[in-house]
Amino acid sequence: MNHKKVIIMFILLGCVSSTSIGKIGYFGCTLGYGNSNPSPTTIAKVLTGGIAVVATSYCLYRFCSWLFGQSDEKLLEKANGAYNNAYARYNIMYSTIKNAFPVYSSNSDIIYNFSEPVLYQLAVEKHYEASIGIYLRHLNSTIKNLEYYKRKLAQKVSFLHTTVYTDSSKALLYDHIHALLQKIKTILPSLSLLHDYLRHNKSYFTLFELESSLLYRYNQELNVLNTYSCSHDQSYLKEALHQCVMMHHSHNQSRYPYLTYVDMISKDIDTLYNTIRRLAFNYAERINYAQDLYNRLGAIKGIAVSTNQYHTELIEREKVQLQETELAIQQQQLHAMQQQNYLHAQELLLQQQQQNNRPYRM
Known part of the structure; x- marks a missing residue:
C-alpha cells in the first residue's frame, strides 16, 4: 500500500471518528461541569461512545485495506491467469508464424511476405473457435489486458525494489512478480505479430470460412x-x-x-x-x-x-403472382370507386345544405 492510500485512510478514519469523539467530549463536559454526580446512564453513554470509536476505527481500517489495497498476491494471481489463458489460446498460432520464417526476420518481413501453407494452418487451427472478425477482437482485447497488467506489475516491481533487502517475504513476492512481468513482456510482441498478420490477410480467412x-x-x-x-x-x-x-x-x-x-x-x-x-x-x-x-x-x-419440378413450380408461382396482381388491381379499382362514390355523396350533401340555407324570396 503506497503513501497516498495511507493518507486517504487516515482522513476517512478521522471523518468517521470525529462524530463519536464529539459525542464523548460532550458527555465528558457534562460529567465535568454540568453535573457533579453523573448518572449511571451518562457514564454508560461515555463508555459506549469510546468503544464505538475503537470498533469503528478498526472496521474502517479493514474496509480501507480491502478497498484501496488490492493485495499484491491478488494482482499476481489475476495477471498470471491472464498470461496463462493467452499462452494456452494463442501459443500454437503465433508459433506457427514464427517457425515458418527465419529467426532474424522482422515483423514487417513476416507480415508482408505471407505464406499460403502458414495461412492454411492458421485457418484450420482457429476455424472452430471463431470467425476472423471475432477472433481479432478477442485477440486485441487480450493484448490490451496484458498491457494493463504489465503496467501494474512494473509499478509493483518499482515499489517493492526498495524493500527486498529488509523484508524476506517481500523479496520472494518481488521475484514472482518480476518473473511474471518478464513473461508478459515476452508474449506481447508475439501476440501483436499474430494480430497484425491475421489482420493483414483477413480476406484469406474470410474466403476460407x-x-x-x-x-x-x-x-x-x-x-x-x-x-x-x-x-x-x-x-x-x-x-x-x-x-x-x-x-x-x-x-x-x-x-x-x-x-x-x-x-x-x-x-x-x-x-x-x-x-x-x-x-x-x-x-x-x-x-x-x-x-x-x-x-x-x-x-x-x-x-x-x-428438372421438371423446378419448371412446374415456376409456372405455378407465375400463375399465383398473376392472380395476386389481378386481385390487387381489382382491390385498387374497388377502393377508387368507393372513394369516388364517397366524394360524390359529400358533394350532394353540400348542395342540399346550400339549398336549405338559401333565403326565401317574395
Whole structure:
C-alpha cells in the first residue's frame, strides 16, 4: 500500500471518528461541569461512545485495506491467469508464424511476405473457435489486458525494489512478480505479430470460412455430383439431387422447394464470387479451391434448374403472382370507386345544405 492510500485512510478514519469523539467530549463536559454526580446512564453513554470509536476505527481500517489495497498476491494471481489463458489460446498460432520464417526476420518481413501453407494452418487451427472478425477482437482485447497488467506489475516491481533487502517475504513476492512481468513482456510482441498478420490477410480467412460454410451446407449435393457426374443417364443424378432439395425443404418449409433452393444456391454462388474478387492479395492456392467450388455449385444449380419440378413450380408461382396482381388491381379499382362514390355523396350533401340555407324570396 503506497503513501497516498495511507493518507486517504487516515482522513476517512478521522471523518468517521470525529462524530463519536464529539459525542464523548460532550458527555465528558457534562460529567465535568454540568453535573457533579453523573448518572449511571451518562457514564454508560461515555463508555459506549469510546468503544464505538475503537470498533469503528478498526472496521474502517479493514474496509480501507480491502478497498484501496488490492493485495499484491491478488494482482499476481489475476495477471498470471491472464498470461496463462493467452499462452494456452494463442501459443500454437503465433508459433506457427514464427517457425515458418527465419529467426532474424522482422515483423514487417513476416507480415508482408505471407505464406499460403502458414495461412492454411492458421485457418484450420482457429476455424472452430471463431470467425476472423471475432477472433481479432478477442485477440486485441487480450493484448490490451496484458498491457494493463504489465503496467501494474512494473509499478509493483518499482515499489517493492526498495524493500527486498529488509523484508524476506517481500523479496520472494518481488521475484514472482518480476518473473511474471518478464513473461508478459515476452508474449506481447508475439501476440501483436499474430494480430497484425491475421489482420493483414483477413480476406484469406474470410474466403476460407465461406468455403467451409458452403462445403458443409452442400455436402450431400457435392457428393452426389462426384458420384453421378460421369453417368450418361442424368435421371439418377436428378433423383439424388431431389432428395437433397427435399432435405433443405424440411428445414424451411417453403411453398416452392425447388425455387427456394435455386434462390438460395444462387445467392451463395454470388457471395462466393464477390468474396474471391475482394481478395487483398493473389492467394493462388486458395483461389483455385474457391473457383473449383464455384464451378461445382454452378453445376448443381444447373441440374436443379433443368428438372421438371423446378419448371412446374415456376409456372405455378407465375400463375399465383398473376392472380395476386389481378386481385390487387381489382382491390385498387374497388377502393377508387368507393372513394369516388364517397366524394360524390359529400358533394350532394353540400348542395342540399346550400339549398336549405338559401333565403326565401317574395
